[in-house]
Amino acid sequence: MNKEFHQLENNIAGEGFLPGLAVDTVIFGFHDNQLKVLLLAYKNTGLYALPGGFIHDNEDVNEAARRVLQSRTALTNIYLEQFYVFGNYSRYDPGPLKAIMQARGYNPPADHWLLKRFISVGYYALVDFTRAIPTPDEISDSCDWYSLNELPALMQDHQQIINKALETLQNELDQKLIGFNLMTEEFTMGDLQSLYETILNKKLIRAAFQRKMLGLGILERVAKKWTGGAHKAPYLYKFVSNRLPADNS
């Protein structure tokens, strides 16, 4: 990636990349009633940012999002969903990119392609943060999970991108639940309710939650095994196997 960024910053016209278009990824991590988000810290700048990057001129945009996430965090096999295009003129702010290049000892000309207006396609995912251990690339000091209520100040409009991604996740959780592949194979209704309560950031009524989830038609009750005291154990569920979502790319 050091090499890749070197190539980006020495490519003043941005040849080989789509002009003015970027991808940014909001990776939410859930575990044990905690919700976090993945951030990079740029070396010698004090700048925190979402993992993002640019699109090769012969590359699918969805493919670029996967490649960028992998090259910047070393995370693979993450089910990314497009959620919004950030295209307001007011988000145009070349300062941070200039600061990142200057921190590397490179002083870009004013018409450098990285200093032009960019539109960003936002992607999000939800993973178990104990199973996703990120590694920073060579232009980042760190790549870590941060609690949503303890985020550092973020560059450009990245805080708004996170807010919009969270809103989308909250609205789409019913539909995306299986795709995110977050639950163990068998789980209790209580496990699922904990996930919802953490993401929606509110308590839910148990009976109403169970009724709603069963009404979605995506859960199958697992037959109980006889284990002596099992009559007191909660029912286990799994996702019905014919409801796996199609690849959305």
Add this chain to the structure above:
Amino acid sequence: MNKEFHQLENNIAGEGFLPGLAVDTVIFGFHDNQLKVLLLAYKNTGLYALPGGFIHDNEDVNEAARRVLQSRTALTNIYLEQFYVFGNYSRYDPGPLKAIMQARGYNPPADHWLLKRFISVGYYALVDFTRAIPTPDEISDSCDWYSLNELPALMQDHQQIINKALETLQNELDQKLIGFNLMTEEFTMGDLQSLYETILNKKLIRAAFQRKMLGLGILERVAKKWTGGAHKAPYLYKFVSNRLPADNS
């Protein structure tokens, strides 16, 4: 718009516009159990297309979508929702744009900006097609409503854009219902069920539909007026007034 297109095609480098980025709008029309979509036919080309266009370099992308829809169809005040970015490399197909320019007597050079690869941000809306009378712009022969099951062959990947928009509309109808402002102020559960059945293209069970809709918490039952025979009339509903969605721009 004739003037505007003249400006586009004589602007070989695309100055004043964002490079490589377009907007396309899928306007669904509903009325009386019919679902249609709005298409343009380009003069002297045989090409049918969604209303689309380009983004000024100091313009918000969402604002460009509204402007493009208005300039190409004369429709205003339509609540457009972003739904997907069409960014696969395989969609790159400069042929139709070249044909449209040639049909106007202009032979573009091979490196003309309109012949380069474009990424398109898709927007959709749902309107009452009897209240939305489109007018073609000067480069289009017609701008008309077409039944979804009788669409002509469409240019580039516009058929796939429509398919993806329909899928999104079907998935998001519960959430977007109020924003689309499609129902009369007061309506019966049967009116609402007809809308759902048409968009989902399947029959629904009346009791289950009513239970689901009441469960969404967006409907309020209107007090019945005494009108003699009113005991046989169905209940009327309206949307609860504190659930108007925020502007999404």
